[in-house]
Amino acid sequence: MSDERPRILSGIQPTGVGSHLGNYLGAVKRWVSLQDGYDAFYFIPDLHAITVPHDPAALRRRTLEAVAELMAVGLDPKRATLFVQSHVPEHAQLGWVLGCITGFGEASRMTQFKDKAARDDLGTATVGLFSYPILQAADILLYGADEVPVGSDQSQHVELTRDLAQRFNSRFGPTFTVPKPTVMAETARIADLQDPAKKMSKSLPPAGTVLVMDAPATTRRKIMRAVTDTGSEVRAADDKPGVTNLLGILSALTATPVAALEEQFAGSGYGDFKRAVADAVAAELEPVQERYAALLADPAFLGDVLADGADRARSVARETLARAFDAVGFLPPAGAARW
Ligand code: TRP
Numbered sequence: 001m002s003d004e005r006p007r008i009l010s011g012i013q014p015t016g017v018g019s020h021l022g023n024y025l026g027a028v029k030r031w032v033s034l035q036d037g038y039d040a041f042y043f044i045p046d047l048h049a050i051t052v053p054h055d056p057a058a059l060r061r062r063t064l065e066a067v068a069e070l071m072a073v074g075l076d077p078k079r080a081t082l083f084v085q086s087h088v089p090e091h092a093q094l095g096w097v098l099g100c101i102t103g104f105g106e107a108s109r110m111t112q113f114k115d116k117a118a119r120d121d122l123g124t125a126t127v128g129l130f131s132y133p134i135l136q137a138a139d140i141l142l143y144g145a146d147e148v149p150v151g152s153d154q155s156q157h158v159e160l161t162r163d164l165a166q167r168f169n170s171r172f173g174p175t176f177t178v179p180k181p182t183v184m185a186e187t188a189r190i191a192d193l194q195d196p197a198k199k200m201s202k203s204l205p206p207a208g209t210v211l212v213m214d215a216p217a218t219t220r221r222k223i224m225r226a227v228t229d230t231g232s233e234v235r236a237a238d239d240k241p242g243v244t245n246l247l248g249i250l251s252a253l254t255a256t257p258v259a260a261l262e263e264q265f266a267g268s269g270y271g272d273f274k275r276a277v278a279d280a281v282a283a284e285l286e287p288v289q290e291r292y293a294a295l296l297a298d299p300a301f302l303g304d305v306l307a308d309g310a311d312r313a314r315s316v317a318r319e320t321l322a323r324a325f326d327a328v329g330f331l332p333p334a335g336a337a338r339w
Helices: 021-033 056-073 090-099 104-108 111-118 127-142 152-172 216-224 241-254 258-264 270-296 299-328
Strands: 007-011 039-044 081-084
Touching (some): 007 127, 021 241, 039 056, 056 081, 056 299, 081 299, 090 127, 090 299, 104 111, 111 152, 127 152, 216 270, 270 299
Parallel strands (some): 039 081
């Protein structure tokens, strides 16, 4: 049965010790919510994860944790196709072909490559890191994705994907769907609790970052100790970045406009307000944590989910790869009509 919903695809990094509240509100929940209106393909880009120095045992563990986290948040592997990139060999295969139509100068202009290559803590930049965006283009084109829900930091890679698809199609005949140049609108921009001038990030000290998997008592303590601003009014304002950030968090979690929250907390002190924020975070995350623990306790089940996801992904990827191989003039293997 063909699926009439537009197709989306996104790669979801197997992050350190799980997402923080900024990732959760800005991306993870969004991916989950897209599974109804779209024919969604989500995968863990483990091939991309080894483009910088990494620990093999941690990568394996985090891959499974990322899958468990997405499912704990509500991703339903029956509605969306959830898989691990290395389970689908077509990604690397198409990546090679696309690398052969990518200009060296073109790849050298990718800002994420330049940023990562300049970071001393990541060691010497590798050829794998250089071709990262080309592999990402292969990820997207294999599935004929119409849209790619990613943050603005990835828009240059989506642009490259469009360029490569158009170039391939005009050189070798119509083969790939050219994805739309859309990025996810940035809704909740969650700031660090200790330094609200900065975006919440795991590279900042842990006191300012709420992890989805933090123990509830830890989360509560971090929120109660969040920096607030001079004065005592619960109001969003440029000179009140700490309070504004907490209002943003509460607003996103309770789907209540900031103005309504300001009204609700008029006359309350910062203490009561922070308690309300901590309660809302706990109410949101505790059920996620329970489901997460239950899922991780059953790796055989997660393995089955991923095997099924890889089967479904491969049935699409194989078709696209065969069309691309045929278009570039590879000789089909004897005895088989296709690769
Ligand atoms: N580069 C993306 C990121 O850092 C992850 C990714 C890999 C991806 N392949 C993808 C995202 C394909 C969208 C589509 O977040």
